[in-house]
Amino acid sequence: xxxxxxxxxxxxxxxxxxxxxxxxxxxxxxxxxxxxxxxxxxxxxxxxxxxxxxxxxxxxxxxxxxxxxxxxxxxxxxxxxxxxxxxxxxxxxxxxxxxxxxxxxxxxxxxxxxxxxxxxxxxxxxxxxxxxxxxxxxxxxxxxxxxxxxxxxxxxxxxxxxxxxxxxxxxxxxxxxxxxxxxxxxxxxxxxxxxxxxxxxxxxxxxxxxxxxxxxxxxxxxxxxxxxxxxxxxxxxxxxxxxxxxxxxxxxxxxxxxxxxxxxxxxxxxxxxxxxxxxxxxxxxxxxxxxxxxxxxxxxxxxxxxxxxxxxxxxxxxxxxxxxxxxx
Amino acid sequence: xxxxxxxxxxxxxxxxxxxxxxxxxxxxxxxxxxxxxxxxxxxxxxxxxxxxxxxxxxxxxxxxxxxxxxxxxxxxxxxxxxxxxxxxxxxxxxxxxxxxxxxxxxxxxxxxxxxxxxxxxxxxxxxxxxxxxxxxxxxxxxxxxxxxxxxxxxxxxxxxxxxxxxxxxxxxxxxxxxxxxxxxxxxxxxxxxxxxxxxxxxxxxxxxxxxxxxxxxxxxxxxxxxxxxxxxxxxxxxxxxxxxxxxxxxxxxxxxxxxxxxxxxxxxxxxxxxxxxxxxxxxxxxxx
Numbered sequence: 001x002x003x004x005x006x007x008x009x010x011x012x013x014x015x016x017x018x019x020x021x022x023x024x025x026x027x028x029x030x031x032x033x034x035x036x037x038x039x040x041x042x043x044x045x046x047x048x049x050x051x052x053x054x055x056x057x058x059x060x061x062x063x064x065x066x067x068x069x070x071x072x073x074x075x076x077x078x079x080x081x082x083x084x085x086x087x088x089x090x091x092x093x094x095x096x097x098x099x100x101x102x103x104x105x106x107x108x109x110x111x112x113x114x115x116x117x118x119x120x121x122x123x124x125x126x127x128x129x130x131x132x133x134x135x136x137x138x139x140x141x142x143x144x145x146x147x148x149x150x151x152x153x154x155x156x157x158x159x160x161x162x163x164x165x166x167x168x169x170x171x172x173x174x175x176x177x178x179x180x181x182x183x184x185x186x187x188x189x190x191x192x193x194x195x196x197x198x199x200x201x202x203x204x205x206x207x208x209x210x211x212x213x214x215x216x217x218x219x220x221x222x223x224x225x226x227x228x229x230x231x232x233x234x235x236x237x238x239x240x241x242x243x244x245x246x247x248x249x250x251x252x253x254x255x256x257x258x259x260x261x262x263x264x265x266x267x268x269x270x271x272x273x274x275x276x277x278x279x280x281x282x283x284x285x286x287x288x289x290x291x292x293x294x295x296x297x298x299x300x301x302x303x304x305x306x307x308x309x310x311x312x313x314x315x316x317x318x319x320x321x322x323x324x325x326x327x328x
Numbered sequence: 329x330x331x332x333x334x335x336x337x338x339x340x341x342x343x344x345x346x347x348x349x350x351x352x353x354x355x356x357x358x359x360x361x362x363x364x365x366x367x368x369x370x371x372x373x374x375x376x377x378x379x380x381x382x383x384x385x386x387x388x389x390x391x392x393x394x395x396x397x398x399x400x401x402x403x404x405x406x407x408x409x410x411x412x413x414x415x416x417x418x419x420x421x422x423x424x425x426x427x428x429x430x431x432x433x434x435x436x437x438x439x440x441x442x443x444x445x446x447x448x449x450x451x452x453x454x455x456x457x458x459x460x461x462x463x464x465x466x467x468x469x470x471x472x473x474x475x476x477x478x479x480x481x482x483x484x485x486x487x488x489x490x491x492x493x494x495x496x497x498x499x500x501x502x503x504x505x506x507x508x509x510x511x512x513x514x515x516x517x518x519x520x521x522x523x524x525x526x527x528x529x530x531x532x533x534x535x536x537x538x539x540x541x542x543x544x545x546x547x548x549x550x551x552x553x554x555x556x557x558x559x560x561x562x563x564x565x566x567x568x569x570x571x572x573x574x575x576x577x578x579x580x581x582x583x584x585x586x587x588x589x590x591x592x593x594x595x596x597x598x599x600x601x602x603x604x605x606x607x608x609x610x611x612x613x614x615x616x
Contacts, residue, residue: 011461018462026478141610145602147554149561149574150595153581157588240464248469252558256581266470267562270477278474282466289465 008297012290019286023279029065082276091280102261106246108181113189121196125204126223143190148249152183152256169258180257184249191241203231233303239296243289360611363604370601373420383411386569397589416594419571423556426487430552433491435545438498446506447529463496476564483566490555501544505537546609550602557598573598
């Protein structure tokens, strides 16, 4: 168990370090002159060499790449990702400022998405009507096919402008978060629902279900008591994809609905080529991803008795075969 | 052979017979036919835009400003009086080419990397898979945004960025398949017969490992269309006068209260294309 734990934690730490290194290479080394990235392209030519040198020294670009890298890595280890070029505030503070808004949006959408996905899987498994099953099974592929930005604009048009039920932008009052929540929940629920439908169908065809039925259990009892319990766990294996969908969706949803958050901060940082902030956000996102996967890896064996037994026997094989590619 | 004493070995209690494979109907399902027709139509838009619309994508007629959809202008016109159907037709070229480039980059690089890692094994495999792990830990839209900010804003850089951001998932699938195929009897037999390593890789491993990767490529088309359009929508793709699909939706955003067709009709084309490619990729998947 200790070996398993060390391996998993080590892997998570490696991912965070490597994403720091990768973004350093992309943002600080690849551009011919990183100072260029700090200025508006239109103003680049009007900048005097003295100012260039000054800025270069300020951000440490005049030092050898390796020294820059080690200095930045050392600072990052103490939680210092430098200061945002645009606002002049520490990167970490800029991220933490807008984090609550995004967390609220992401957690709310995730909850909504999970409920919707389970509803779809339960209906598809429970119903005896072919047409209803086909209809419900067509929903998840449609949910991942409609671009988030189009959904957002469609919802604004219908529910804000035509019906006037919810505000079209801003973050004042509880009603303002309804449309962003629903917009983000739809693409997030798609892959979860697809996985659950498949997993529910597989479990429903398994021998113990036949046994249950033979012992007189009703269809509803089987679906809720047997299938639901056994088929839900695999949804954890796509926690990574779900997280990616939430982040990507948040970028677009926060832009469309003009909400402050990590997504919009990312967009502003990229638009203004705020290199330290971009790096900070990418490392933050990748660290969150690593943490989520770590938690899944550690929690999964606790929930699945078969894996628990395997671990006790000393097997160090990775726990669930992760299906990273979006299932459909 | 005495009959009747020993129980016949192959008569056993039927324990959960494997589910019968869904029979393929002789006539393809209508949804699939529609999907193919739609994709072919949109590809035709991309190749011969002039055949489908008499209006230019850039020429605006002030008299038509905010004209609603009509027979002459099926998608209506935008604030500058540009025919939106024409812009959607011409935009197909930009968006679909970018998608194709993205998928080819991801497929090509991913296949080579996965094949090399899976076949060579050892330190190369470990290194490659750790890098893949890292790339997968950054959401691909975010990674593509970072790459495009370094490369500069343009449709081709968006295509490249989307492609690079999806290399990891292709490499992962290809590696798994390569490892599976490398351990089959026929590959070992080929080695035993003295076929060179390159001959084995090119003649046996690659063709047999490619199936699931091709299925992933088909699926990736839909995902890449969305990614390209999303980056276009956020303003990282083609500059404004260009008729790129994501940009078309973004341009109509400010007018959605009064003139919803400007955003929603080109957006609907985009969504239908993605739904169609998903439907097609499902039908191409081997086992289901």
